Amino acid sequence: MQTSSPAGRPGRPRNAAADTAILAATRQALVELGWSRLTLGDVATRAGVAKTTLYRRWSGKHELVVDAVAELFDELELPDRGSLAADTEGVVLQFAAILARPEAKSGLMAVVAESTRDDALRERIRTSIVERQKRLVLQGRTRAQARGELPPEADPEVAARTADLIFDMVAGAVVHRTLVSAEPADEEWVRGFTRVLLLGLAASA
Amino acid sequence: MQTSSPAGRPGRPRNAAADTAILAATRQALVELGWSRLTLGDVATRAGVAKTTLYRRWSGKHELVVDAVAELFDELELPDRGSLAADTEGVVLQFAAILARPEAKSGLMAVVAESTRDDALRERIRTSIVERQKRLVLQGRTRAQARGELPPEADPEVAARTADLIFDMVAGAVVHRTLVSAEPADEEWVRGFTRVLLLGLAASA
DNA sequence: GAGCTTTCGCTACGAGTCGTAGCGTAATGG
DNA sequence: CCATTACGCTACGACTCGTAGCGAAAGCTC
Numbered sequence: 001m002q003t004s005s006p007a008g009r010p011g012r013p014r015n016a017a018a019d020t021a022i023l024a025a026t027r028q029a030l031v032e033l034g035w036s037r038l039t040l041g042d043v044a045t046r047a048g049v050a051k052t053t054l055y056r057r058w059s060g061k062h063e064l065v066v067d068a069v070a071e072l073f074d075e076l077e078l079p080d081r082g083s084l085a086a087d088t089e090g091v092v093l094q095f096a097a098i099l100a101r102p103e104a105k106s107g108l109m110a111v112v113a114e115s116t117r118d119d120a121l122r123e124r125i126r127t128s129i130v131e132r133q134k135r136l137v138l139q140g141r142t143r144a145q146a147r148g149e150l151p152p153e154a155d156p157e158v159a160a161r162t163a164d165l166i167f168d169m170v171a172g173a174v175v176h177r178t179l180v181s182a183e184p185a186d187e188e189w190v191r192g193f194t195r196v197l198l199l200g201l202a203a204s205a
Numbered sequence: 206m207q208t209s210s211p212a213g214r215p216g217r218p219r220n221a222a223a224d225t226a227i228l229a230a231t232r233q234a235l236v237e238l239g240w241s242r243l244t245l246g247d248v249a250t251r252a253g254v255a256k257t258t259l260y261r262r263w264s265g266k267h268e269l270v271v272d273a274v275a276e277l278f279d280e281l282e283l284p285d286r287g288s289l290a291a292d293t294e295g296v297v298l299q300f301a302a303i304l305a306r307p308e309a310k311s312g313l314m315a316v317v318a319e320s321t322r323d324d325a326l327r328e329r330i331r332t333s334i335v336e337r338q339k340r341l342v343l344q345g346r347t348r349a350q351a352r353g354e355l356p357p358e359a360d361p362e363v364a365a366r367t368a369d370l371i372f373d374m375v376a377g378a379v380v381h382r383t384l385v386s387a388e389p390a391d392e393e394w395v396r397g398f399t400r401v402l403l404l405g406l407a408a409s410a
Numbered sequence: 411g412a413g414c415t416t417t418c419g420c421t422a423c424g425a426g427t428c429g430t431a432g433c434g435t436a437a438t439g440g
Numbered sequence: 441c442c443a444t445t446a447c448g449c450t451a452c453g454a455c456t457c458g459t460a461g462c463g464a465a466a467g468c469t470c
Binding site: 009010011012041 | 460465466467
């Protein structure tokens, strides 16, 4: 989605409803067809717009799918369940529920794959999807430190590195469980995961 | 790669060197073009074979890339460095080194994305890539139990679930770090990761 | 209202890829 | 020698891509 026209720009304004319709149509097409068989002409037909309209707003399949999938993560929130372990389990379960949806599965990995050769696409993914998730990790750590469950971080640089590490471990594990192992990240799995994450491999046995 | 013709089958045998050339050409094309721009016609030209020959051996782009990428993981081994932590660091560094290669990056995620809608493809990935990695986790756990670093598992069912969990945590974290966060899984990162994995989040600070 | 600007739907188009068919030839075993 | 399979090559229809051009619609400013 490029910069819209909020200010008094001359000319006919864009149909805002079309954006919504196009993104919804994209997700529907992802469910029915998957990434590889999804075509922009098909999406345009589903959304009830002309193919040229779609190309005026998105430069291609990749950007469109990033935006369509990003909206799925809007609902992510950090619940306050009273302890770091419970908070972690709650947010991981939310994340897992989103990833379980077919439109997320087929779309997310495809754009990540393409982002390895497209810096602009990676930046788009980072700002509209990844950062939104990482924010929850930072919130959770701050809250846990306030509770005294985690020691306060003196060095902000070390704190940032640790947060990045935790984020990669949490998001990576759920993604791998869901997409590669193709098993559900259900409550039982999340409990085991949280135990290892917080207590370590040796202590959790 | 489908079943070759080792037994005395009539007719002209397949050129075994062509398989090697095609897979190498596929990896080269992945490096230069990435997944989306890789075409089978181009791979055939690079390998010096006719496009029809390629289609006689692989049913499509997905299967071909799975086989091409799978060979990258052949070199994975579990080093014996004397302790669970050191062994873990060693194998994770190997895994990270493979994932850092562009042909692995662009190819692996793409086929995983497609496998969410193609059971046969997922099975092919599982047997030729994933199981080979998971074996290392099992070896590492057995060795650590022999050393007394981990308690022996009484229930084989629980042991299998734990091994799956560890595998998803290790592989997922490295993949996420490399492909999504787009940062190198270097020695420093691996040390921090291993510490959290073995000791837990609280104890590792 | 007049005039300007931008969007929209539609059609058409060249370019590129896909996967297959058909052909003649090469290589192996019985 | 002959059946059988693999190979290289060419050609093909079908499909998707991304763009161009057109007339009409919808907003703004004067």
